[in-house]
Amino acid sequence: MTKQGVVVPVPAEAAVAMPPNSAPLFPYPPPRAAAPGAAVRKKYLQMGAGNGAGARPGGWVESMRASSPTHARAAAALAAGVDEDRRAAWMVEHPSALSKFDQVVAASKGKQIVVFLDYDGTLSPIVDDPDAAYMSDTMRRAVRSVAKHFPTAIVSGRCRDKVFEFVKLAELYYAGSHGMDIKGPAKGSRHTRAAKAKGVLFQPASQFLPMIEQVHESLVEKTKSIPGAKVENNKFCVSVHFRCVDEKSWSALADMVKSVLKDYPKLKLTQGRMVFEVRPTIKWDKGKALEFLLESLGFADCADVLPVYIGDDRTDEDAFKVLRRRGQGVGILVSKHPKETSASYSLQEPAEVMEFLLRLVEWERLSKARPKW
Numbered sequence: 001m002t003k004q005g006v007v008v009p010v011p012a013e014a015a016v017a018m019p020p021n022s023a024p025l026f027p028y029p030p031p032r033a034a035a036p037g038a039a040v041r042k043k044y045l046q047m048g049a050g051n052g053a054g055a056r057p058g059g060w061v062e063s064m065r066a067s068s069p070t071h072a073r074a075a076a077a078l079a080a081g082v083d084e085d086r087r088a089a090w091m092v093e094h095p096s097a098l099s100k101f102d103q104v105v106a107a108s109k110g111k112q113i114v115v116f117l118d119y120d121g122t123l124s125p126i127v128d129d130p131d132a133a134y135m136s137d138t139m140r141r142a143v144r145s146v147a148k149h150f151p152t153a154i155v156s157g158r159c160r161d162k163v164f165e166f167v168k169l170a171e172l173y174y175a176g177s178h179g180m181d182i183k184g185p186a187k188g189s190r191h192t193r194a195a196k197a198k199g200v201l202f203q204p205a206s207q208f209l210p211m212i213e214q215v216h217e218s219l220v221e222k223t224k225s226i227p228g229a230k231v232e233n234n235k236f237c238v239s240v241h242f243r244c245v246d247e248k249s250w251s252a253l254a255d256m257v258k259s260v261l262k263d264y265p266k267l268k269l270t271q272g273r274m275v276f277e278v279r280p281t282i283k284w285d286k287g288k289a290l291e292f293l294l295e296s297l298g299f300a301d302c303a304d305v306l307p308v309y310i311g312d313d314r315t316d317e318d319a320f321k322v323l324r325r326r327g328q329g330v331g332i333l334v335s336k337h338p339k340e341t342s343a344s345y346s347l348q349e350p351a352e353v354m355e356f357l358l359r360l361v362e363w364e365r366l367s368k369a370r371p372k373w
């Protein structure tokens, strides 16, 4: 069923650029560090790094509001009253991956499905306390079944160890810190020869570790005065949560984060669901991680693979865009509301993600049992 992976020698320049603790098993051009200094930082601080925040006066706060569930609900209610057609039109553009299940699997004919799953908001429901974002046992069973049939990776903004603590499945690939920390299955993979090696595969931002530590400390110190603010160390990036911060303090919090980042021109600021994300300015994201993993599995520039990526956040858009660019694969956005996205399909919530995963497993079981004539 699976395609055998091919280990290609690492080009000398890539091997040199790789951090000492990453096994040079898989070739990949090392990410280019963005031009150091003001230009890059200015762009991210002013433009809001892809989310448009900051381009207008008060842009960050506006953007923070847009990611608030209360505001999203109010906006959704308004939109429902005013323009029910908008949602219907969005669903035509991004139909449910459940109702179009046959179409999704038909695309996999003669191809190896590889499954990529975001964690928060995809496998676990969004909750106030990031340390309590547990995944249900039923979801874990579903993911375990998927991994028995298809190579499966978790791609998360979280620190890799933390997301592993939640998922607890040793047979998966894990790409933590928005793809900047990639590791293969603890026991090696049953799916490909290339992935039999265990351990850390790639850490393209390892030189940023001391800087991230410093920024983490500064952010903890600086934001202490804002009740509800929570700073999370995600190893190669830092999250500053404002889900539990009074809206009146959002502007002050955004200013604090920006003032800390002034001293770190090699870090950029982006925004997720009620969270600021501080990340190195290297050109590496969930999309690059997806491509790296496909390559590691032996599917570089290959037509007989169907990557299926499921995610709910802005950072998942980088992966959806890669699928669009390759003209290959299935991007599924998890969202109850119409959102601008490069995904092709949608699912409303983690419960639907589970249903989709279980159907995929069932379909694979039946297709193996089906006589081939």
Ligand SMILES: O=P(O)(O)OC[C@H]1O[C@H](O[C@H]2O[C@H](CO)[C@@H](O)[C@H](O)[C@H]2O)[C@H](O)[C@@H](O)[C@@H]1O
Pocket (backbone or CB within 6 Å): 118, 119, 120, 121, 125, 126, 127, 128, 129, 130, 133, 155, 156, 157, 158, 232, 234, 239, 241, 243, 272, 273, 274, 275, 277, 313, 315
């Ligand atoms: O890429 P992901 O796996 O989706 O990680 C993105 C961020 O997820 C977490 O924050 C989000 O979920 C929390 C728990 O439900 C919620 O409280 C928070 O408001 C959300 O933004 C995680 O804590 C972050 O570090 C990740 O970057």
